[in-house]
Amino acid sequence: MLNVVLGISTVVIGLAAAVMFGLAVAKIVRTVRLGRPVEPERKGPFGQRLTTVVIETLGHTRMLKWRWIGVAHWFIMVSFPALVFTVIEAQGEVFDPKFTLPLIADSTIYGLFIEVIAAASLVGIVALLVYRLLNRRRGRSSRFANSRMWTAYYVESYILGLLLAIFVIRGFKVAMDDFPFPVWATPVSHAVGSVLSGNPDVALPGIVITAAFKLIISYAFFIVLALVLTMGVGWHRFTAPINIYFKRNADGAPSLGPAKPMMDASGTKPLDFEEADPDVDPFGAAKITDFSWKGLLDFTTCTECGRCQTQCPAWNTGKPLSPKKVVMDLRDHTYATAPHLLNGTTAESENVPQDVLALLERPLVGTDGAGVIDAEELWACTNCGACVEECPVDIEHIDHILDMRRHQVMVESDFPTEANSLLKNLEEKGNPWGMAANKRMEWISELDFEVPVAEDSLPEGTEYLFWVGCAGSLEDRGKKTTKAIAELLHTAGVKFAVLGQESCTGDPARRLGMEYVFQMMAEQNIETLNEIGAYRIVASCPHCFNTLGREYPELGGKYEVIHHTQLLAQLVESGKLTPVNPVEENITYHDPCFLGRHNKVYTPPREIMEKVPGVKTQEMHRCKERGFCCGAGGARMWMEERTGKRINTERVDEALTTNPDTISTGCPYCQVMLGDAVNEKKAKGEVKDTVEVIDVSQLLVRSVRKPEAATSDAGPAETPAAESPDAKNSDDA
Structure with missing residues (x-):
């Protein structure tokens, strides 16, 4: 019975x-399905995407990192x-x-x-x-x-x-x-x-x-x-494979690199601001239905595991931003409002109960609990990509944060006050510092060899256009890196030229959320590059490297872009550059986020350091895929940190545990941020005065020069010239 x-x-x-x-x-x-359409390329090719799902699920490639x-x-x-x-x-x-x-x-x-x-x-x-x-x-x-x-x-x-x-x-x-x-x-x-x-x-x-x-x-x-329905820890068993299938990159790479473009209402093509209708085309995310359906699937799939949170530089330095909490809060708001939206109830409907009306009218971003996401959380993000890299179910946190920033900047005009100067300088002067355009050429006069400048066209026989960038031409520490790169290319016999008068690529504006300024600057640069026929570009700034190579194609600018560490590593490997002078130093390398996680370039800078005689390298605890941000990305370089510990200080503290003589990197933003933290510690007597932060190219130029020239920052090179090797656009990942 x-x-x-x-x-x-x-x-x-x-x-x-x-x-x-x-x-x-x-x-x-x-x-x-309340979300907006996704980009067409997310739906195929079927075989490649299905293979990615199988590899990531059965192979557990993301989870096995732990x-x-x-x-x-x-x-x-x-x-x-x-x-x-x-x-x-x-x-x-x-x-x-x-x-x-x-x-x-x-x-x-x-x-x-x-x-x-x-x-x-x-x-x-x-x-x-x-x-x-x-x-x-x-x-x-x-x-x-x-x-x-x-x-x-x-x-x-x-x-x-x-x-x-x-x-x-x-x-x-x-x-x-x-x-x-x-x-x-x-x-x-x-x-x-x-x-x-x-x-x-x-x-x-x-x-x-x-x-x-x-x-x-x-x-x-x-x-x-x-x-x-908001139990992600249970539902991810069913939604994770689907979420992985529709990730941005069909080849299985983390959804990093280029920022997601703003799409029109149909979701089929990038938004054209000259034709856009603010009443139809969403300018960022103001409400849940402004996210794509992939975004709503992201929120549903979150397992609350916290791997994103443990790697987030903002959370780790006492800021309120937790990528996990952002996704959870958006998920909870989605499923709280969805029943009303599915029944056809909106804030404009008649006889809506006050509690429902308050829910439907609650902004995504606000202060003092008024919004789903607090404004301080939104602006703390450095776009470093650690959250996306670590997420085992391929949630695209940065895309959603950027969508909310776009609405706050372009529609609400509500963003940190310091960013006003950034946008003004970009629009009026073409660079974040607001310096005159003729200042961009001053570093050339400090060299003992001629650097060709492309005016109407590239000089005959030019192999690369050297995109110097704003920091490399206007910031004192960046100029030292620029001169070192130019000297090394000259020494190796690489025929290169510079623009001299290029404007910013627009990366700070885009990462802030001002897509209009980004497109304006990008279109101007693309027109210039196409006119002079510059299709092979070497960039010293990872942000420029990422923007020129990964974001400009969506606007018609298709170029072969290589980072200077990649090119220099090739020149050393081929024998065009030979490090001979010992550099007896303990060096630790800091991975720039937009070079490392966003573009998978980890090996070339390390290969260069390995070839320099006398150098002893030691990795920091957090390096490569798990490297810790310097705090400059996401336009944070032009915004103050008022909460918690400064991110650059945290990173320098970690670097100092390796007892370095030198902290090297491959990014002018990182060089500024880490250098400032080191200088602050020197002033307090917390670090020896000889510790310095330099670019990998500066380390290499010290070893390639003859001993009598090695003390100069950018003196002439005497190594015989040679031909440049073919450049590759990406690292071995």
């Missing part, structure tokens, strides 16, 4: 769970579909405790497969539970800070209960001598069986009750999911 009652009850609960889960899936689909946690999670992930067989088996066992699956019931391979998956998952889930309990005590430094812990504990408890039930049922069958699998294939089951009763009066009802327990908690899991 017991088995009949439990059997019928579990079937009823199972059917209810199936119906509720189906309705929940339909509601999520309808909610996600070593044992990734391994534990892999077994748990595999157990979710694999152990469905045991749930089906339990539905039969609750009616008949001696029920077995047909065909595979006596297969040792099946028995071994379930044993391994269940045992490894059991160890994994216990380890993750303990890790979560211990880690959350760390407060703000815990990656679980801001997470809703009950949802994670619920899911983990369900998995634990399911796995224990599997072994209890198997154990009872072992005790009754009704288990077809040998000890070597199922050792855990036999160990459990050795402590359970083999008396049929105990074992048979024990199997029925345990099977019913397994079914009830399994069906309850789907019911809870249906009731809590």
Whole structure:
């Protein structure tokens, strides 16, 4: 009688769970479809995108960065579909405790497969539970800070209960001598069986009750999911593969590099400001429906794991910004407003209850709790990309932050006051510092060789246009790097020319959210570059490198762009440049975010340092993919840090743990930010006066020069000239 009652009850609960889960899936689909269309290229090619999904899910490529946690999670992930067989088996066992699956019931391979998956998952889930309990005590430094812990504990408890039930049922069958699998294939089951009763009066009802327990908690899991649509830690099992499929890069690369362009209302082409209609075309994100449906899927998929948060430079230095919390808050707001929007209720509708009206009219960005996201959170982002790099389900945090910035800047005119000067300088002077255009040429007069300047066209035989950039031509430390690069190219016999009067690429304006100024500057530069025929460009600034090579193509500017460290590494490798003078220094290298994470250029700068005699290198704890930002990206270089510790100070503190004589980098922004932090510490007596921050090119030029010339910042080179090798547009990643 017991088995009949439990059997019928579990079937009823199972059917209810199936119906509720189906309705929940339909509601999520309808909610996600509230978003705007995505760029057409996200939908294909099918084969390549499907391959990426398989590699990232079955290969667990993102999760395995976290070593044992990734391994534990892999077994748990595999157990979710694999152990469905045991749930089906339990539905039969609750009616008949001696029920077995047909065909595979006596297969040792099946028995071994379930044993391994269940045992490894059991160890994994216990380890993750303990890790979560211990880690959350760390407060703000815990990656679980801001997470809703009950949802994670619920899911983990369900998995634990399911796995224990599997072994209890198997154990009872072992005790009754009704288990077809040998000890070597199922050792855990036999160990459990050795402590359970083999008396049929105990074992048979024990199997029925345990099977019913397994079914009830399994069906309850789907019911809870249906009731809590914002439980990313549960829903990601179903949404993550879809989210990965529609990521920006079909080849599987993290969604970094170029900023997502503003699209028109159709979502099929970039927004043309001359033709745009503000009443139709969204200028950034002012409300949930201004995000693309991929954005709403991002919010739905967040697992609240906190990996983005642990790597965020803003969060790590006491700022309020947590990429995880931003996504969670947007998710909660999405699913709070979606039922009303799906019913056709808007803020303009008649007879809208006050609480619903307040919800629908709540701005995405505000202060003192008025907005879904606090303005201080929004403007703390450096666009470093650490969040996107770490996210195991490919959420595109930067795109959503940038969309909200665009609305705040272009529609609300509400942004940090310091950025006013930045935009004014860009529009009036063509550079962020507001310096006169003729200042861009001054560094050339400090060299002892001629640098060709392209006016109407490139000089005959020019191999590269050297895009010096604003920092490289106007900022004193940047000019030293520029002169070092020019000297090295001259020494190697590379025929290059400069524009001299180029304007900023527009990167600071775009990352601030002022897309209009970016497009204006980009179109002007593209016209100039196309007129002079400059299609091979070497850039010293990673921001220029990223903008020229990855963002200008969307506006018609297609160039082969190489970073100076890539070109210099090629010249050293080919023998065109030969480091001979020893540089007896301990050096640690700082990875610029827009060179490293955004464009996967990690190797060339390190190859250059390895070739310099006498140099001893030591990596910082956070380097390469997990490198820590200098604090300048996202237009933050022109905004004050008023909360928490300065990001550049945090990075220098980390660099100093390697006891360096020199901190090297490959970015003028990083050189300024890290240099300022070092100088501040020198003034306080916290670091020796000899510590300096230099570009890799400056290190190389010291070794390539003859000894008598080595003390000069940009003296003439005497190494015989040689031909330039072919440049490549990207690193080996």
